[in-house]
Amino acid sequence: MGVCRHNCNRKYPNLSAYPIYVAMPVYTFCPVCGKELIWGERDGRSNQVCPAGDFIHYNNPVPVVAALVEHEGAVVLARNKTWPPDWFGLITGFLEANETPEEAVLREVEEELNLKGRIAAMIGVYTFFKLNQVYVAYHVVAEGNIALNEELDAYKRVAPADLKPWPFGTGLAVQDWLARRPSPAS
Numbered sequence: 346m347g348v349c350r351h352n353c354n355r356k357y358p359n360l361s362a363y364p365i366y367v368a369m370p371v372y373t374f375c376p377v378c379g380k381e382l383i384w385g386e387r388d389g390r391s392n393q394v395c396p397a398g399d400f401i402h403y404n405n406p407v408p409v410v411a412a413l414v415e416h417e418g419a420v421v422l423a424r425n426k427t428w429p430p431d432w433f434g435l436i437t438g439f440l441e442a443n444e445t446p447e448e449a450v451l452r453e454v455e456e457e458l459n460l461k462g463r464i465a466a467m468i469g470v471y472t473f474f475k476l477n478q479v480y481v482a483y484h485v486v487a488e489g490n491i492a493l494n495e496e497l498d499a500y501k502r503v504a505p506a507d508l509k510p511w512p513f514g515t516g517l518a519v520q521d522w523l524a525r526r527p528s529p530a531s
């Protein structure tokens with residue numbers, strides 16, 4: 346059992362298997378001089394700082410891209426191998442250096458689902474304080490035959506009318522996407 350040390354103190358059965366939760370390093374020592382970091386006050390905020398003054402761990406939020414993938418009229422939700430069995434979510438990933446969010450989200454869709462996508466719209470920007478992340482969510486329309494990469498072990502296709510958005514994280518983007526869809530009657 347591991348405890349996420351970023352902000353949330355949530356317990357995870359096997360923390361090392363959750364790469365997304367450890368993407369932001371938890372520092373103990375100054376990466377410049379090697380001295381142990383101490384907590385310091387700055388502008389009313391507490392940060393881990395180097396006692397010699399050469400490093401401040403700002404713990405800035407990490408941007409993440411998320412894709413609501415529409416494929417043959419259904420929305421594709423996928424399950425990360427490390428998630429509990431009943432969890433399915435959007436396709437998400439970190440940006441590489443020198444990559445725009447648009448490039449990143451289409452690359453993630455291709456890597457994780459083997460689908461060629463195009464961006465239909467940006468859905469919105471969402472904060473996920475517990476993971477110290479900011480999501481940029483896109484509606485991606487994709488074509489091809491789904492093949493999962495090693496990060497995923499299951500997917501399901503859900504008709505938009507049957508989507509049940511979860512009330513946090515990328516679920517908020519699903520809510521907004523559904524709210525903006527034209528109703529079937531119109």
Ligand SMILES: [Zn+2]
Pocket residue numbers: 375376377378379380395396397398399400
């Ligand atoms: Zn230092």
